[in-house]
Amino acid sequence: MTALDEVRIGGMGASRKRVEDDRFIRGKGRYVDDIVLPGMLHMEILRSPLAHARIRSIDTSKAYDIPGVRLVLTGEMMAARNLGWMPTLSYDTQAVLATDKVRFQGQEVACVIADDPYIARDGVEAIVVDYEPLPPVVNPEQALAADAPLIRDDKAGQQDNVVFDWEVGDAEATERAFAEADVVSRMRLHYPRSHPSPLETCGSIADFDRSTGKLTVYMTTQAPHIVRAAVSLIAELPEHMIRIVSPDIGGGFGNKVPVYPGYVASILASILTERPVKWIEDRTGNLISTGFGRDMYLDGEMALRKDGKILGVRMTTVSDHGAFFADAQPSKFKIGLLHSAFACYDIPTAYMRDRGVYTTKAPGGVAYRCSFRVTEAMYFQERMVQAAADDLGMDQAEFRRRNFVRDDDFPHRTAFGFLTDSGQYAKCLDLGLEAIGYADFEREKEEARKRGRLLGIGISTMTEPLGAGNSREYDILGIKMFDSAELRVHLTGKAILRTGARGQGQGHETTWAQIVAHELGIPADDVLVEEGDTDTAPFGMGTYASRSTPVAGAAIAMVSRKIKAKARKLAAHLLEVSEEDVDWELGRFYVRSAPDHGVTIQECAMAAYGNMPDGMEPGLEANAYYDPPNLTWPFACYIAKVEIDPATGVWDVLRMVAVDDCGVRINPMIVEGQIMGGLTEAYAMAAMQFITFDAEGNCVGSNFMDYLVPTAWETPGFELHEVVTPCPHHPIGAKGIGECATVGGPAAFVNAVMDAIKETGVRNIDMPVLPDRVYEALRTGRDISGAPPALMGD
Amino acid sequence: MTSLFEEITGDADSSVPVRRVTITVNGQPRTADVEPRLLLAHLLRQGLRLTGTHTGCDTTNCGACTVLLDGAPVKSCTVLAVQADGHDVTTVEGLGTPGELDPIQEGFKQEHGLQCGFCTPGMMLTTKALLEENPDPTEDEVRWALGGNLCRCTGYQNIVKSVLWAAAKRRGEVPPAEGSTS
Numbered sequence: 011m012t013a014l015d016e017v018r019i020g021g022m023g024a025s026r027k028r029v030e031d032d033r034f035i036r037g038k039g040r041y042v043d044d045i046v047l048p049g050m051l052h053m054e055i056l057r058s059p060l061a062h063a064r065i066r067s068i069d070t071s072k073a074y075d076i077p078g079v080r081l082v083l084t085g086e087m088m089a090a091r092n093l094g095w096m097p098t099l100s101y102d103t104q105a106v107l108a109t110d111k112v113r114f115q116g117q118e119v120a121c122v123i124a125d126d127p128y129i130a131r132d133g134v135e136a137i138v139v140d141y142e143p144l145p146p147v148v149n150p151e152q153a154l155a156a157d158a159p160l161i162r163d164d165k166a167g168q169q170d171n172v173v174f175d176w177e178v179g180d181a182e183a184t185e186r187a188f189a190e191a192d193v194v195s196r197m198r199l200h201y202p203r204s205h206p207s208p209l210e211t212c213g214s215i216a217d218f219d220r221s222t223g224k225l226t227v228y229m230t231t232q233a234p235h236i237v238r239a240a241v242s243l244i245a246e247l248p249e250h251m252i253r254i255v256s257p258d259i260g261g262g263f264g265n266k267v268p269v270y271p272g273y274v275a276s277i278l279a280s281i282l283t284e285r286p287v288k289w290i291e292d293r294t295g296n297l298i299s300t301g302f303g304r305d306m307y308l309d310g311e312m313a314l315r316k317d318g319k320i321l322g323v324r325m326t327t328v329s330d331h332g333a334f335f336a337d338a339q340p341s342k343f344k345i346g347l348l349h350s351a352f353a354c355y356d357i358p359t360a361y362m363r364d365r366g367v368y369t370t371k372a373p374g375g376v377a378y379r380c381s382f383r384v385t386e387a388m389y390f391q392e393r394m395v396q397a398a399a400d401d402l403g404m405d406q407a408e409f410r411r412r413n414f415v416r417d418d419d420f421p422h423r424t425a426f427g428f429l430t431d432s433g434q435y436a437k438c439l440d441l442g443l444e445a446i447g448y449a450d451f452e453r454e455k456e457e458a459r460k461r462g463r464l465l466g467i468g469i470s471t472m473t474e475p476l477g478a479g480n481s482r483e484y485d486i487l488g489i490k491m492f493d494s495a496e497l498r499v500h501l502t503g504k505a506i507l508r509t510g511a512r513g514q515g516q517g518h519e520t521t522w523a524q525i526v527a528h529e530l531g532i533p534a535d536d537v538l539v540e541e542g543d544t545d546t547a548p549f550g551m552g553t554y555a556s557r558s559t560p561v562a563g564a565a566i567a568m569v570s571r572k573i574k575a576k577a578r579k580l581a582a583h584l585l586e587v588s589e590e591d592v593d594w595e596l597g598r599f600y601v602r603s604a605p606d607h608g609v610t611i612q613e614c615a616m617a618a619y620g621n622m623p624d625g626m627e628p629g630l631e632a633n634a635y636y637d638p639p640n641l642t643w644p645f646a647c648y649i650a651k652v653e654i655d656p657a658t659g660v661w662d663v664l665r666m667v668a669v670d671d672c673g674v675r676i677n678p679m680i681v682e683g684q685i686m687g688g689l690t691e692a693y694a695m696a697a698m699q700f701i702t703f704d705a706e707g708n709c710v711g712s713n714f715m716d717y718l719v720p721t722a723w724e725t726p727g728f729e730l731h732e733v734v735t736p737c738p739h740h741p742i743g744a745k746g747i748g749e750c751a752t753v754g755g756p757a758a759f760v761n762a763v764m765d766a767i768k769e770t771g772v773r774n775i776d777m778p779v780l781p782d783r784v785y786e787a788l789r790t791g792r793d794i795s796g797a798p799p800a801l802m803g804d
Numbered sequence: 805m806t807s808l809f810e811e812i813t814g815d816a817d818s819s820v821p822v823r824r825v826t827i828t829v830n831g832q833p834r835t836a837d838v839e840p841r842l843l844l845a846h847l848l849r850q851g852l853r854l855t856g857t858h859t860g861c862d863t864t865n866c867g868a869c870t871v872l873l874d875g876a877p878v879k880s881c882t883v884l885a886v887q888a889d890g891h892d893v894t895t896v897e898g899l900g901t902p903g904e905l906d907p908i909q910e911g912f913k914q915e916h917g918l919q920c921g922f923c924t925p926g927m928m929l930t931t932k933a934l935l936e937e938n939p940d941p942t943e944d945e946v947r948w949a950l951g952g953n954l955c956r957c958t959g960y961q962n963i964v965k966s967v968l969w970a971a972a973k974r975r976g977e978v979p980p981a982e983g984s985t986s
Contacts, residue, residue, distance in 0.1 A: 027913055034921030035909040037856015037896030041922065044855035126850075128841065209860040209868055209922040209956050260858070260922030261956050293861040515920030515957045683916050683962060690959035714865035714954070722950040722960040 014597045020534030021527040021596070022742065025679035028520045029539075030258075039258040042213045042228050047286035050215065051080055053276050054130035055295060056120040056137050058112035061148070061707020062159070062370040063141035065111055068120060072136040078125035079133045081283055083275055085109035085119070095164070096244045096274060099236070099267075099486055100344075102173070102335035103165070104373065106271045111144065113161055113333035114372045115709055116298030118271040123279045123287055146370045146707035147171065149797075150307065150328045153367040161333060161368045173335045173366035176344040179426055184313075184361035187322025191313035195398040200776045200797040201386045202700040203305040203330070203371075205297055205711070206378045207719060208514070210260020212300055213290035214273045216280035225280075226253045229273060232262040232512055233552025236338075236486065238544045240269050245277060256542035262514035263691075264376040265301040267338050267554050297717055298709045301337065302371075302701065303378025305330040306386045307797060310394045318404050318412045323352055323360040323425065325390065329375060329383075331366050336373035338554075339382055340484045340491065346375075346382030347475050349426035351391045354435055354473040354645065355413040360425035370707050379691055379752040381476050381555040388472040389777075392757030396468070396764065397773055406765075407443055410471050411436055430473060432735045433645045433671065439471055441731055442647040442669045451651075464654040465664075466766025470758035471648075475641040476746025477560025486551065490637065493557070494548035495565035497526065497573055498631040501619040503612030504536045507569075510550010511562035512542045516748060517680045518558065522566055524676050525742065529570030530577075531597020531611050548633050556746030559676065560737075565636035567741040572632035577614040580630075583623040584609045642737045642745035644672040648689070648758035654766050659785030661763055663693070663726035668755075671733040672747035673740065682730055684748045689728050692755020694720045700778050700796075825889035829854070830898030838885045845869045845880035847888075848895060856896035856925045860954070867953030870926035871895050877933045879952070896925035899932070907973035908932055908966075914979065917966030919957030927953050931967050939975055943968070 020026045033039055070082040085107035088094045095103045108119050122133030145159050152158060153171040162168045188194060215228040225247055231237050234254040242249040259266065272289045279287040291300070306329045313322040329345060331337075339346045345364040352360060366375075377383065399409035414435040415422045422430045443449075451467050458465040481490035494510040507522055523537035541547055550562060574594070581599035582589040585607060593602045600608030609617075618630035647669040654661045668685055675681045691699075698718040701711040711717035736743030756777060763779050764772070772787045776796030783794045822837045829852060836851055848854045848871065859881050860868035869881040872894035880893075900906040908928045911917065918924040927950065934941060934949040941949070946967045947960070955963060973979045 028916065028918075030921065031913040031918060034918055034924050035896075035905070035912050035928070036900070037854070037925045039856075039921045041855075041858070043849075043859075046850075046853075127846075128839070207956065208920070209866060209954060210858070210920070211860070259920065260860075261920040263956065293863065293866075515918075517919070679916050683919060683958060686959035686961050687919065687957045688959075691956075713863050714861045715863055719954055719956065721952075721954060722947040722964065725947075725960045728959065728961055 013595045014531050016528060016596055019527050019531065020524055022524060022674065022676055024524060024677065026520055026524060026534060026677055028517050030517065030519045041210055041258045041260050042215060042230050043290045045215055045228050045257065047215060047217055050286040050288055051123050051125065051283060052127040052130045053121050053123045053279055053287050053289040054127065054134045055118050055272055056134045057295065057299065058108065058115060058117040058119050060112060060141055060143055061115045061146040062144040063112050064144060065108060066140040066142055069138040070120065072138065073122055073133040076129060076132050076136060078129040079122060080125070081123040081279060082133065082137065083107060083121040083279060088278065091278065093244065093274065093278060096269065098334060098336040099269070099338035100335045101341065104334040104336050106274050110164060114370050115707055116295065116372055118275070118299070121275045121279065123283060148369055148371060148703045148705065148707050150330050150367045150369070153369050161370055171368040173331050173368055174344045175365050177363040178349045179361035180359050181361045183359040184322045184324050187359050188311065188313040188324070191321055192316040193314040193401055195312045195314055195394065195401040197308070197310045197394045197397050197774065199308045199310065199390055199393055199774065200795060201304045201306045201389055202777055202796050203374060203702065204303050204378060204695055204699055205701050205717065206263035206265035206301060206303060207297060207717065208261025208263055208265050211291040211293060211296040212266060212270055212272065214276045215286055215288045216276040217286040218280040218284065220284055224251050224253065225277065226255065227273070227277060228255045228257060230259055230266050231256045232259070232266045232514060232554050234512055234542055234544050235510060235549050236552060237269060239489065241277065244274060254544045256512045259512070259514035262554070263379045264303060264554055266514070267376060268301055268336050270300055293714060294712045298712045299372050301376035302332065302374035303376050304386060305374050308390045310390055312394055312398045314398055314402060318402055318409050320355060320357050320413050323357055325351065325362040327364040329364055329366045330369050330371065332369055332371040332374040334373045335366065337375040337377070338486055340478060340486060341488065342483060343382065346377065346384070348383040348387045350384055350428055350475045351387035353424045353428055353430055354415060354471060356415045356419070357425040362426065371703055377555055379688065380749045381474060381478060384474045385753045388474060388753045389757050392470040392472060393760065396761045400768065406469055407439060407448065410469065411439060428475060429640060430643045431640060431738050433473055433643065434733055434735050435471065435645055438645055438647040438669045438671055438733050441733065442649045442667050445667045445729060445731055446649045446651060446665060458653060462656070464656055464766040466652050466654070466762040466764065468650045468758045468760065468762025468765055470754045470761060472754045473643045473645045474750065474753050476556035476644060476749065477638055477642045478555050478557055479641050480639055481637045489551070491551050492635050492637040493550040493561035493565050494633060494635045495562060495569040496548045496633040497569045499573060499615045501616050503532060503615040505532055506538045506540060507566065508540045508547045509562045509566065510548050511553045511558040513553055513558065516553065516558060516684065517677065521676045521680055525563060525566045526570050528742065529567055530574055556748040559744050560642045560740060560746050561636055561638055563744060564638060564741050565634045568636055569632050569634035572634060573630060576630060577611055579626065580614040580617045580622060581609050584613065584617055584621070639739045642673065642740060644670065644745040644747060644750050646670045646750045646754045648751065648755050650758040650762040652759070652762040652766060654763065654784060656788055659781035659788065661784060663759070665729065666726050667729045667731065668751060669731040669733060670747065670750055671735050672750065673735060673737040673745035674743035676744060681747050685730055685751045686728050688749060688751025689755050690720060690725050691752040693725060693759060696756045696759035696777055696779055698778050698780065823886055825886055827888045828892045830894060840884065840886050842885045843881055844883040844885045844888050847885040848880060854895050854897050858922050858925065860922065865954065867926040867930065868923050870929045870953060872929055872933060875933065875936065877930045894929065896928060899928060908970040911966040911970030911973065915962050915965040915969050917958065917963045923953060923955045927955065927963060931970065935971055935974060940971060
């Protein structure tokens, strides 16, 4: 008998076509808004038009005059049921429906529940709210001013607009490093507010059945089990009587991690009306009220030796969290994993301080396609690195190479205290430089100059922490960040696998089965993958922070190994030898001394139900909870080549080369899809995508006409390369990948533009690097800041 | 009030004007009494339960709701149902047959042209309109044609490949080798 071909059975390394595609290409996906329940009502939200105002009164009587309006919910009604405020995932509180005052434009004020969505909208328009305007606070400078209005006057003891003041690293040692430096390089940067804006907005259908006491909620969530726990705490319902179902999700990117007021309001509406209540957010609601990312200011300093060695790094940041600290962060780390900055460089000492502030803007700071503030970390890092190389007069590639952690220096303790595990950083960089033709670039640049065009090349190299995370350090609301898998092998050798993760396009239904195929030799086509229903899936922390493969993926390998251990006993029984005499090849146990004498995994499965040895528990199923020993640390090198037309400031990406080392690739096709998607979001943030606010706190960018996300036309082509350094502690050697390109990519584009205009002396243009900003920089020879004017002064 | 909103059980407000429309949807004539303000996307989704047409932005920007109106791609979130009266509408459910996929559907699966799947129906219908008019488009022509359809997952590169794969298949040329993704 010949051994199975792993790729043919859809195991590891197979670019297996996606299972989920079969329904999506037929229009048979089942997203929340596709679900219709008998007797279902529809909910719409009335949002605040003002950024900061006291609510004098709310008159809902005219809404009730509209035929078909069944219920109007206000903050007072929520408060009467102890639901006026809810806890956030970061130990803050958030108003469900405003009672005292509104704190950002778009805040939820009231909800209308009606027979159809059009009537519900009519109802929303009929509500009259009397507001007393208060001064808006739209940036940290205003928030930290001595006479700033107190935004969170609801919080006992809150005297100012500071959410937290957090530091990490060694301030004194870093001070000494700067005293010894030959050169100190400084950068001041703003990472603008951006919105993940998945194509499907947020929504829910709450269905409370009074006869059974059971609450079922279909919900656009990346983390159904966390939501079940949160709903249990917020609504004081017993956890076993709450079922959260996350059906097909039309993209998440961090936007669908927090618990939003709309979800909670739909639940109360269903309890009060005793009918299912559907809430589907419109795009404006999504863009002005849910889960912003970024919005952070940096004062960065690097202590440098003349020969290019980095002696120390100091980062002082201010993060704008909006009105509520509502994003999920591991509870030990207030500013997420921002201190993963500079992890790929061997730096003796570093210090970081971040102050989080409240403003009258929508809650911000979600991990938009990144692992808890890692995007900001790597952007700041790579912009600072380029500036430092320029300040030293060194080649930007050589400066990086000189400071990289060496291949033989793992595990490596970073200056901020992380432990990185593996990598071949210089190899990735060299591969990228070769691919883009770095050696020939100066000649190209000269030729372009003759044509009146400015050519620039930008590099971004980084390792980032993915897969939160080990229980010693990572928890959300006290729940450790493990994940889980449950595998049931049926008697014919087919199987169903469930995990605590919840994909939103990552292809879990395809790749998870490949891990089972790799471990057990059961063809991937014989493994059904199910996620997202808390009544059936084992407890897990969900899908974000590129944690699915590092954590749930590992749990799948471990549960498969439990199955294999039992199958080995069954094989020994069937082969009538002792377990020690049985060997394994993919899909089959055999007698070591007689390799032709063997049984397949499918035969073992049948025996588990029909021919088990005396005393053995029947069945072939198991579950595994995986607590990762560490984060995984993929490495990436992104290199962009751009051309600027100095007459307009317009820049085009001529080439974008990506070298990713995410360890062992389960499904190369899907990995490459993740990288290309990530690079596009990186390009988006570098080139066009940002949300800003005017002085009154009005959100500028409240729809897709004003908030630019790239189309196929603007998006450049990508050239992908790979290096494989297996993760030493992951059971199948894999590392996270879903977010690397979004995290590392923006700096490559911005560095390329800055490289192209280096001769002007301009050190920085803040993102997005819009043509008018480039034009202005070329015209004036000065840096262009995206920060509010008051923050620019020295 | 729209009579096809089956979940409505209460009394209709007689002051709400209703108009009867007949629209041929995926080859079948469908008649409904609709409020003049009802959007075509909502008639398709809620009324006819053709939920493959998605709504993503409400402002004609994202293209998730793209359907073909007499063969031309339109954003059904900004077309009124009454405007479609007497016309032909093709939705994703009208692509292919139960037994056989349309080459466009095949192309999207072969070239990993989708991830979350939310933009996919709109992308495929825009593709259909493109390929009917231009059976052998260049990459640039594909990118230009898809300019009204947003995707937040894929970065478009594989969508472009999917379209080119489908074009080759429709022309009867051997499509790119299975498994090719880069």
